[in-house]
Amino acid sequence: MNRKERKILKREQKQEKKFEKVVEGSKFKQWRSRRPFWGATLTVLAGLMILYIPLHLYAIAFIPGSLVFVGFIFGGLVLIIGICEYLYPQLSTFFGIATIFLSVLSIMGALGGFLIGTLLGIVAGALNIAWDKEEIDLDTWERNKEQEKLGEINEAV
């Protein structure tokens, strides 16, 4: 077995372990695996961080020409996108791009939540863009597992 094959085998084994964990895991774990959970959670955190500065400057947010109001909009949009990511995982790529775009722009009017909000937003957006789902047919998967076990027993005998 060459190095490439070993690499593929290792990846398959890792994936198999992941499937096993999800199938045998709790309902929350299964719910979590159906959406970009960590991306969405980080997006919500980034939104809260970005909103922190405009919330502290609400007294001047409505002065004409004040960019603090823009900070409110950026922070609020990132927060809403974070919540939508939990509800509509099929749009994760679009939400990811929007998160990165708004987080970077939030430097204007909100200082990017002391830059922490911007950095969190970029990582969260990247996680959302990179998220993908895989459907497994549970019956086929269980049948394959049983056959594997039988094969192992036969080999041992």
Added chain:
Amino acid sequence: MEKKIVVGKTMKKKFMIALLTGFLAFGGLIAGFGFTGTAFALPLGGIGDFYVEFDELNGTDFQLLPHVGETGTSDAEPMVRNKMDKVVITNLHIYKDLELPGIGWVRFHVRSTGPTNITGLIHDARLIEADLSFDNLEIEEKNTTEFSQNWSQNASTINIKDAKIVTDYLFQTVVSLDGAKISAERIEGPDMTTFPGSGK
């Protein structure tokens, strides 16, 4: 009935590309600000007193109002709120003293050697030491219980020379700092300039 389970995964390659693109956009924006020396809506406040010094300031549409505001050590302190529409400052120097754990007192400096152009300045000060001159100065009182509107001082232009201002809040809609230098140094203790006789 077929039962299907959805398992999510993160594609490493896509993640790295998206992350890199995000940081590139972020770096591009920061570099853009760096080259033009411009920062939008820079709010400074709630971090305690900081000090503003400059050689000369020329401002238009000046307004001075009484104000009660939050400082780094108190929820409500009396201060004056200055508002100006367009401001040009020469030799601006802003500094802030902070006690950092394990290091001691550190003074952070922001210096601008060229002219600093500000649009939409709001500035709360506890002490102003400077030579002032105004054009069309008007002091106005209003019969109202609202303290912030009770009296105001307005001028079409203001000129301030050799100023030292103890500041607690600063907001600028657009600011451009030419030849800005940011530095930090260790100091023995903080600058304690306050109102004479205030005991603080």
